[in-house]
Amino acid sequence: EGLVSLPRTLKVTYAGSQSGNDGGLPEDNPPGDGEDEPEPGRSRKSGDRKSGTDSSSGAAPDRGVDPEGVPPIFYDITGHWAREAIEELAARGWVRGVGGGCFAPDRPVTRAEMVALCLRLLGIPGAVPVEARFTDVPPGTWYYAPVEAAYRAGLVAGLGDTRFAPERPVTRQEMAALLLRTLEKAGVGTAITAGEREALLGGFVDGDAVASWARDAVAKAVELGLIQGRSGRTLAPGAPATRAEAAVIVLRLLHLPGLIR
Template identity: 45%
Template sequence: MKLSNKLLLLPAAFAIALSSVSALFHETAPAFAQAAISLSLNKSQAAPGEEVKASGKYHPSAWVSLRVIDASGAVLVFDAVRSGDDGSYSFAFTVPTQVTGKLKVFAGSGSDVGSTEVEVAGGGGGPSAQPSAAPSAAPSTAPSAAPGTAPTPAPVQASPAPSAAASVPLSAGNGSLTYAPVLSGAGGRQAAAVTVGEDDIRKALSGGASRLSLSVQTRGADSVTVELTPSAARQWLSQSSAAFLDVSAEPGSYSLPATVLKSAVTGPAGLRVTIAKATERQKQDVSSAAQKQKFILLNASVDFKAGIVREGAEQPIDFGSTYVSRSIPLPDAVSPAVTAAVRYDEKSGKLVYVPAVFESRDGGMAAIIKRNGNSLYAIVTGSASFKDVPAAHWGRSDIELLAAKGIIGGSGSGMYGPARSVTRAESVALIVRGLGLEEKAGVSAFRDVAASAWYSGAVNAAYQAGLVNGQGDGSFHPGEPVSRQELAVLIHSALKYARGGETAASMKPLAVFADQASVASWAKEAVAEDAAAGILRGTPAGRFEPAGTASRAEMAAMLKRMLQTMKFIN
């Protein structure tokens, strides 16, 4: 069996040893590794409305996020900036009104976090301050009203506004929470923040809703951060009805599955979701990449992040092989055949295709992006044609659709080579791109895959995802043509990966090919399920030809049908 969907398993004894070592480190390690970032403020005390400057050093040209948190854990300020070539960075934020006491200031990226504090005095009440009751109206000293006229009411003193740090839902119930957020400004950007408490979650889910929806009502905010306190996160994850947390705001929406988060949110940990419009630097990076790759940008880029929060520091959630949905509203109708969702890859400076479908939503259109990771996303249109794929070619529409989305490319000089046999390396690279997997650099598990080869990152990603195992002798044979039954196994592995390891229950027995007896035993299940899904089709003579090779045109057709089956494209 040349291509397999089986995962590499560690010997039991070795796995137990690793578990013991892991437990030892978990017992002795501090909550966070020593921060590799410096952070200082230009003042230790500030008044509400006063500007505070934060600065420090980190890795050169790296993104650094800033968060200012009050004593209740509410996020008052959120911003992000890229450090300079020497690693230096700086922020400026304004201390919100109606806040007193100490504010914690965090700056960092991932597990590299620096923190400090600023004392706030002279504000209009701490975060936990409640509106005071209105005093009784003073007796009126005005003369009695004339008979038949209404008396003039005495003035009543208005209650003070609630604390700016408080997150009180506008509505709660039927699985839904709606908030008006705390707004703050820093670095020329407006940030909206909401902190969700345990009682709010309990009220929203009292009726046993199947989803928990958090809606933030704000217009014009550059970023929206929603944070569930540790008790609120536990309240959501401990119940059995709401399988998803949907966070929606003006820039977009994010849907998080409880199945993934139950194992990630442990102990005193909260959950933070940030949906942010691209910063000016990010806009420049995305625009430059789009021009180089001949894409047309259709919208402003949106940065989606979801992380686990412990003691104010955030660590990205590892979604594993679970595809998580996020949506971006579109200003106009689009043609799904030439429109794609892409993520900006900072390492390569390129826009990379990610699975997405385009559908009508709320009176307009939206891109529903599916990926198992956080990133900066944009929506683009593209077009492609090849000199050797004429209008009459049976595979032209499939080839041009995938090329417009950035999944496949030509062979140089405007040619595609539709009749040429696809190699094992090419087939794996196309499947990895179609799944939206991130390529993995480094030494390969296969002795004949050089780290410098163009396909090395894709083969490594496929191996780590359990899509391929090679030839059994430590080799992969990347330049050999892939057989049709090997390709069927690879596609079957991709289908199972996208479904979280499950096989579709609706699959029928092996389609009746005239040469079905020639299908190898290790490929029969894959051929049967791929054919039942409509991904594999026989020759005009009704044969499958399992040992035959697949052309690049046939590969494009099967890849398109696979992605449609997964609902990764329209």
């Protein structure tokens, strides 16, 4: 169950400094909606959104072919802005569908799913601890081992003393913080100066809405090209990230210079 599929390992060819970015995934702003998309007029590639097309209508999936005549891996991503990224990751074994030949690209990603994906990126196996850390991550659930392993690896800290909220949608700023912490654990430098951070966030109309604990991570994700923003130059930091957005951003991460992918 979940977004991720077969175990994969993110390998790097260089080491870098680690920053003190928050990775505890605390509570933040109320969720919104929308998609991570390129600026108007940009071409559709590696997950760029094609204006005016999505699969959020709730209609039955189109089981035919897309306008280019190529059968999709998943029936519900035909014409979707993130189709190419989803298909590439699925072909590599990084992500999987939800059953019935569907991917559910516009469904929110849960905190547990995102944590499991980051563990796959690092090649860290799930671990069954002697004593559970979180009261809302019970043994027997699919996410028990990955969440506990992520906590022990220092990727997450939970919400408060004993909660993790595994099935709550992960917000876009939480996703950025978790992915940047993953890069740090892989030895990739993620340091950013205060001036660089504010300049990058200032390029978005809602840059001030990014929580203080996530500002370094979100700004660095923008600098690295992992996050390009949603329509109208918005970051939507407190909005839930979708499965499509997670796929696109992970693919961009794998395409970063210096990563063996």
